[in-house]
Amino acid sequence: xxxxxxxxxxxxxxxxxxxxxxxxxxxxxxxxxxxxxxxxxxxxxxxxxxxxxxxxxxxxxxxxxxxxxxxxxxxxxxxxxxxxxxxxxxxxxxxxxxxxxxxxxxxxxxxxxxxxxxxxxxxxxxxxxxxxxxxxxxxxxxxxxxxxxxxxxxxxxxxxxxxxxxxxxxxxxxxxxxxxxxxxxxxxxxxxxxxxxxxxxxxxxxxxxxxxxxxxxxxxxxxxxxxxxxxxxxxx
Amino acid sequence: xxxxxxxxxxxxxxxxxxxxxxxxxxxxxxxxxxxxxxxxxxxxxxxxxxxxxxxxxxxxxxxxxxxxxxxxxxxxxxxxxxxxxxxxxxxxxxxxxxxxxxxxxxxxxxxxxxxxxxxxxxxxxxxxxxxxxxxxxxxxxxxxxxxxxxxxxxxxxxxxxxxxxxxxxxxxxxxxxxxxxxxxxxxxxxxxxxxxxxxxxxxxxxxxxxxxxxxxxxxxxxxxxxxxxxxxxxxxxxxxxxxxxxxxxxxxxxxx
Ligand SMILES: Nc1ncnc2c1ncn2[C@@H]1O[C@H](COP(=O)(O)OP(=O)(O)OP(=O)(O)O)[C@@H](O)[C@H]1O
Ligand SMILES: [Mg+2]
Numbered sequence: 503x504x505x506x507x508x509x510x511x512x513x514x515x516x517x518x519x520x521x522x523x524x525x526x527x528x529x530x531x532x533x534x535x536x537x538x539x540x541x542x543x544x545x546x547x548x549x550x551x552x553x554x555x556x557x558x559x560x561x562x563x564x565x566x567x568x569x570x571x572x573x574x575x576x577x578x579x580x581x582x583x584x585x586x587x588x589x590x591x592x593x594x595x596x597x598x599x600x601x602x603x604x605x606x607x608x609x610x611x612x613x614x615x616x617x618x619x620x621x622x623x624x625x626x627x628x629x630x631x632x633x634x635x636x637x638x639x640x641x642x643x644x645x646x647x648x649x650x651x652x653x654x655x656x657x658x659x660x661x662x663x664x665x666x667x668x669x670x671x672x673x674x675x676x677x678x679x680x681x682x683x684x685x686x687x688x689x690x691x692x693x694x695x696x697x698x699x700x701x702x703x704x705x706x707x708x709x710x711x712x713x714x715x716x717x718x719x720x721x722x723x724x725x726x727x728x729x730x731x732x733x734x735x736x737x738x
Numbered sequence: 739x740x741x742x743x744x745x746x747x748x749x750x751x752x753x754x755x756x757x758x759x760x761x762x763x764x765x766x767x768x769x770x771x772x773x774x775x776x777x778x779x780x781x782x783x784x785x786x787x788x789x790x791x792x793x794x795x796x797x798x799x800x801x802x803x804x805x806x807x808x809x810x811x812x813x814x815x816x817x818x819x820x821x822x823x824x825x826x827x828x829x830x831x832x833x834x835x836x837x838x839x840x841x842x843x844x845x846x847x848x849x850x851x852x853x854x855x856x857x858x859x860x861x862x863x864x865x866x867x868x869x870x871x872x873x874x875x876x877x878x879x880x881x882x883x884x885x886x887x888x889x890x891x892x893x894x895x896x897x898x899x900x901x902x903x904x905x906x907x908x909x910x911x912x913x914x915x916x917x918x919x920x921x922x923x924x925x926x927x928x929x930x931x932x933x934x935x936x937x938x939x940x941x942x943x944x945x946x947x948x949x950x951x952x953x954x955x956x957x958x959x960x961x962x963x964x965x966x967x968x969x970x971x972x973x974x975x976x977x978x979x980x981x982x983x984x985x986x987x988x989x990x991x992x993x994x
Binding site: 630632633635636637638639640641642643644646650651654655658729731732733735 | 792794823824827828829830831833834835837839841842843844845846847854855858859887888889890903907
């Protein structure tokens with residue numbers, strides 16, 4: 503017997519897809535920013551260290567909701583100021599509307615990049631410095647040593663924290679409804695208000711998040727095995 | 739051939755950490771086939787001297803000349819840096835180092851460790867590096883451990899594996915920093931045996947060690963460091979049997 507979703511079924515699925523896309527793209531951005539910021543924090547350059555410290559401290563100290571509104575509305579105002587200038591200078595009449603999806607990805611990516619930064623930083627510091635020294639002693643360049651030695655050894659320490667950040671990020675995607683994105687939470691909210699059947703819509707939403715985390719757990723388990731190679735030695 | 743070049747020359751090396759002088763004017767010349775042992779009490783600067791040779795520490799003054807090629811330095815904001823990191827990388831590839839704590843890469847198998855730098859630094863094909871690597875593991879008695887991870891090896895095996903990794907670079911000079919100090923006494927012999935064989939086949943080596951028998955039997959030159967200076971240097975028969983300075987007499991123990 504198919505469940506009657508009062509016509510909200512397809513939209514609920516679309517919302518779920520949007521949630522998944524938003525989460526995955528934000529994750530990629532957050533990982534990239536986190537890795538960059540962690541490297542900056544651990545670098546020899548003073549200005550880079552200061553910049554990265556400001557980033558991770560300021561972002562982690564402000565609620566996600568406030569940052570999201572700030573980045574979205576503030577971002578729009580910034581873009582408007584820029585286009586006004588260009589228009590005044592060139593005599594044109596451009597207007598750029600900030601795409602809420604892109605804004606959502608950027609906001610979540612920037613916010614969770616700050617958390618990823620701390621996770622990566624701790625993990626880099628946990629790597630045995632002798633292993634890095636050996637890489638240098640054998641003529642590896644900074645980049646080669648990073649790619650072949652520092653990064654894989656670091657990932658083993660970072661994975662639990664990264665996974666944790668990812669779970670929090672996934673759930674924070676629900677915040678994007680305030681900037682006008684129709685993720686699955688927003689659809690369920692609309693449907694509940696119209697039909698007064700909260701369980702009918704909210705339980706599938708909960709299951710939707712669980713489905714995403716289940717799939718990601720499989721991926722994380724695979725990564726764990728990969729970066730545990732050589733450490734968990736009972737098996738070999 | 740460029741046989742005429744001396745593999746390693748160090749001239750008037752100075753190094754200080756945060757203004758505290760640690761090395762004060764050290765020089766050394768390693769000719770082909772030389773085995774130079776560095777001895778001295780803890781904190782005398784042996785490791786720092788060795789680490790300056792492959793630029794893991796940057797000397798504040800002095801020259802490091804590898805196979806006729808002086809390392810180029812520049813001074814930025816009052817601090818001395820290598821002028822060309824590519825050159826440093828190339829030179830490091832000619833001076834394989836064996837560490838006290840082995841420092842095998844934990845996430846790679848033993849053979850993976852041995853072929854890593856030959857493949858990625860020297861540009862050898864995986865196949866060729868593997869063939870050469872297996873032959874080296876055979877030499878150090880670890881052919882059957884090729885696919886083990888470092889954590890699955892005993893200390894002695896790990897250090898012999900680390901020596902195979904060093905040999906795989908076909909280095910001009912091998913640098914050893916107390917290679918047996920982290921080993922259980924019963925495992926020291928295997929590692930020293932491998933090192934004696936290397937010396938016998940004419941490898942150029944600089945060895946920091948507390949193994950006086952090894953220093954006596956194998957070295958062409960013994961250098962005694964005291965407080966960052968070369969207090970005595972010469973043939974092992976002279977230095978170790980007829981120490982001149984009271985410090986070395988004390989260091990060598992009750993016989994003197
Ligand atoms: N990175 C560093 N920063 C500050 N001081 C250092 C550093 N490395 C070495 N030193 C100092 O330099 C001196 C020489 O140290 P080094 O490790 O070269 O001695 P060593 O002769 O190898 O001693 P050991 O036999 O204990 O290994 C010591 O006083 C040490 O504290
Ligand atoms: Mg030392």
